Amino acid sequence: MLKPDYPLKTARLLLRPFEPGDLDDFYAYRSRPDVFRYLYDESVTREECAELLTKLVADSELRSEGQRLALAVHLPEADRVIGSAFLKWRSVKDRQGEIGYSLHPDFQGRGYASEAAGKMLELGFDGLGLHRIVAECDPRNEPSWRLMERLGMRREAHFRELEVFKGEWGDLFVYAMLAEEHRNH
Numbered sequence: 769m770l771k772p773d774y775p776l777k778t779a780r781l782l783l784r785p786f787e788p789g790d791l792d793d794f795y796a797y798r799s800r801p802d803v804f805r806y807l808y809d810e811s812v813t814r815e816e817c818a819e820l821l822t823k824l825v826a827d828s829e830l831r832s833e834g835q836r837l838a839l840a841v842h843l844p845e846a847d848r849v850i851g852s853a854f855l856k857w858r859s860v861k862d863r864q865g866e867i868g869y870s871l872h873p874d875f876q877g878r879g880y881a882s883e884a885a886g887k888m889l890e891l892g893f894d895g896l897g898l899h900r901i902v903a904e905c906d907p908r909n910e911p912s913w914r915l916m917e918r919l920g921m922r923r924e925a926h927f928r929e930l931e932v933f934k935g936e937w938g939d940l941f942v943y944a945m946l947a948e949e950h951r952n953h
C-alpha cells in the first residue's frame with residue numbers, strides 16, 4: 769500500500785494527483801499525435817480527455833497488484849501541468865513495478881521528465897518497498913531510453929518484432945533497476 773504525502777517535490781517540479789481543473793493542460797499534450805507515436809494509447813479528443821481525466825483524478829494511492837498510479841507533473845515556474853508520470857505495481861509477491869512518463873513537447877529537453885521519473889523510482893523503491901522496477905519503450909523512442917539510462921536503469925532486453933504495433937512489426941527495449949542499484953546510483 770502506498771499513500772504518498774502530496775505534493776511530492778523534486779528540485780523544480782511538483783507531482784500530485786490530477787485535478788478537474790487540469791483539463792486544459794492535460795488536453796494540451798494528451799491530444800498530440802507526436803506524444804503518442806510510440807505509446808500503445810492514441811491521442812484523443814477533448815471530450816475523451818475529460819473522461820480520462822475523471823478516472824485519473826480518483827488516483828492517489830496504490831492499493832493492489834496491477835494498479836497504476838498516474839500523477840500530474842506540475843511546473844510551478846510555468847504554473848501548469850506539463851505531463852504525467854506513472855508507477856505500476858506489477859507484482860506484490862515479487863515486489864516488481866514499472867514506471868512511465870510523458871511530457872508536453874514544449875517542455876521536453878530540459879531534464880523535467882528525468883526528474884519526474886526519478887521521483888517515481890524513489891516512490892517505488894522507498895515508498896512501496898519494491899525490489900525491481902522496469903521501464904519499456906520502442907527502440908526508436910531514443911529520448912525515452914536515454915532517459916532510462918540517465919536514471920541508471922540497465923537495458924535487459926531487446927525483443928524483436930514481438931508484436932504488431934500501430935500497423936507494423938514492433939521491437940521493444942526493456943530496462944530495469946534493482947533496489948540495490950538504486951541505493952548505489
Ligand SMILES: CC(C)(COP(=O)(O)OP(=O)(O)OC[C@H]1O[C@@H](n2cnc3c(N)ncnc32)[C@H](O)[C@@H]1OP(=O)(O)O)[C@@H](O)C(=O)NCCC(=O)NCCS
Binds near residue numbers: 876878912
Ligand atoms: C520520453 C520523454 C518524456 C523524454 O523527455 P526529455 O525531455 O527528452 O527527457 P529528460 O527530462 O530526460 O531531458 C533530457 C534532455 O534534457 C536536457 N537537459 C537540459 N537541462 C537538463 C537538466 N537540468 N537535467 C537533465 N537534462 C537536462 C538533456 O541534455 C537532454 O537533452 P538531449 O536528449 O538533447 O541530450 C519525451 O520525449 C516524451 O514525452 N515523449 C512522448 C511520450 C513518450 O514517448 N513517453 C515514453 C514512453 S516509453
